[in-house]
Amino acid sequence: MTEAPLFAPVWVFTQLNWLAIFVAFVAAFIAGAIWFGPKTFFPMWWRAMGKDPNNMEVTGNMAVTFGATAIAAFVEAIAVATVIYFVAAVSPHFGVLEGGLVGLLLGIGLAAASSLSHRLFAGQGFKVWLIEVSSDVVNLTIMGLIIGAWR
Incomplete structure (x- = not known):
């Protein structure tokens, strides 16, 4: 049995395809x-958020909003790539479709499942x-497809 490196989590990041992660991030964004x-x-x-449909102007600091959204999407791409790295290590024929499936399952199993109660308890409802x-699931699936193809 081989011994894992002392800093295995850091070591994994050196094994990821960072170009694929960047392309996946951009595509999902x-x-x-x-x-x-x-x-x-x-x-x-x-409208589902209860906002005035005659005034669809988003307020707030858009640089912060888009910057934080971009950082979050990049972190998601890294997470998808990391999961794909470990799944592909035990699946010799891992490819684009398997990558898409990983992204889809992460989207449904983590993003969708964990955010449902947040929206419902916040009173924003099922439609919101x-x-x-749905955007999260699509974006994570896109990331999985791209990273799976380039692993």
């Missing part, structure tokens, strides 16, 4: 921007949760 665009789900989401989590 673009998909999220399309998902919540003015011609797609943003108006429906805005469904719009938001």
